[in-house]
Amino acid sequence: MSQVKTRYGFEGVPLDPVPAGTNLLVTGPSLGGLRQLSLGLLSGPADEGILLVTADVSASEVVTDFEAVGGDADPGRMCLVDCAHESDGTESDRVHGIATPADLTGIGMSLSALYEQLYDDGLQRVRVGVYTLGPLLVYADDVRPVYRFLHTVAGRVRAADGLGVCAVDPAAHDERTIRSVAQAFDGTVELREGDAGHQLRVRGLSGQPDGWVDVTL
Numbered sequence: 001m002s003q004v005k006t007r008y009g010f011e012g013v014p015l016d017p018v019p020a021g022t023n024l025l026v027t028g029p030s031l032g033g034l035r036q037l038s039l040g041l042l043s044g045p046a047d048e049g050i051l052l053v054t055a056d057v058s059a060s061e062v063v064t065d066f067e068a069v070g071g072d073a074d075p076g077r078m079c080l081v082d083c084a085h086e087s088d089g090t091e092s093d094r095v096h097g098i099a100t101p102a103d104l105t106g107i108g109m110s111l112s113a114l115y116e117q118l119y120d121d122g123l124q125r126v127r128v129g130v131y132t133l134g135p136l137l138v139y140a141d142d143v144r145p146v147y148r149f150l151h152t153v154a155g156r157v158r159a160a161d162g163l164g165v166c167a168v169d170p171a172a173h174d175e176r177t178i179r180s181v182a183q184a185f186d187g188t189v190e191l192r193e194g195d196a197g198h199q200l201r202v203r204g205l206s207g208q209p210d211g212w213v214d215v216t217l
Contacts, residue, residue: 008048008127008163012070013040014213015189018205020125023154023164025182028191030056030169033198035131036069036217037191038167042129043071049123050078051114055101055135058085062131077123079114081107084135093117102139104149111153115160126162128153133168133181143180150184191215 007017018024026041028034042050043066050071054062059082063073072078075094083098083106094117096110111128118126130136130153133146140146150166157164166185170178182188187204192212200215202208 006161008044008125010041011043012216013037014200014209014215015041015202016207016209018163018187020161020163021158022187022205023157023185024166024187024189025185026165026167026189026191027170027178028167028200029171029193030132030134032193033191033217034167034169035065037189037198037200037215038129038131038165039066039071040069040217041165041189042066042127042163043069044125044127044163046072046074046077047123047125048077049118049121049126051080051111051118051126051128052078053081053107053111053130054084055130056084056132058082059095059097076121077118079118081110081114083107100139101135104136104140104145108149108152112156115156119160124161126160128157128162128164130166133166134172137168137173137177137181143177147180147184150181154184 006020009017026038059080067073080095083101098106136146154164189202191200198215198217199212201212
């Protein structure tokens with residue numbers, strides 16, 4: 001397999017393609033483009049699957065947001081774990097509902113089952129996302145169970161040559177928590193919003209643009 005085919009690209013985002021198996025932590029203001037950037041990184045070609053844990057908004061809302069950033073939410077390639085709200089009627093074999101973000105075991109089991117389903121459907125390249133980590137951290141007694149959950153998810157992504165993208169607003173948590181969470185990832189994509197618009201920079205990954213670069217969200 002060629003090197004190009006083993007990498008994941010990001011159309012419309014000023015990042016170079018990353019190797020298969022890469023896990024990214026996206027940090028930034030939740031009301032300042034974090035959702036748009038995270039979902040944009042998860043958007044990919046039609047021959048890639050999408051597996052998304054939504055902890056802040058319902059499954060139906062995140063599908064709308066995903067399509068708004070140009071993503072293809074074809075149910076044949078997209079599966080969701082909804083732990084944000086009580087049932088909104090969207091549960092199916094492609095959408096698993098979890099009663100609370102505190103149920104990390106249940107979320108992990110649904111992720112594994114849906115990952116296998118996408119793989120069985122012939123989608124061997126899968127982008128896996130969590131938006132956002134905030135509720136998981138709030139409901140947990142401390143950061144350790146969330147780190148273990150993320151470490152397990154990242155390991156699954158790495159073993160399956162997938163792409164992991166998880167988002168968090170660092171302003172909502174203490175610095176120690178963010179540092180602990182970041183250890184589960186290969187690199188961090190930082191987002192900021194200023195008078196000139198949105199900018200991002202990458203930490204921990206080689207072959208990426210240096211410093212802050214403009215990004216349109």
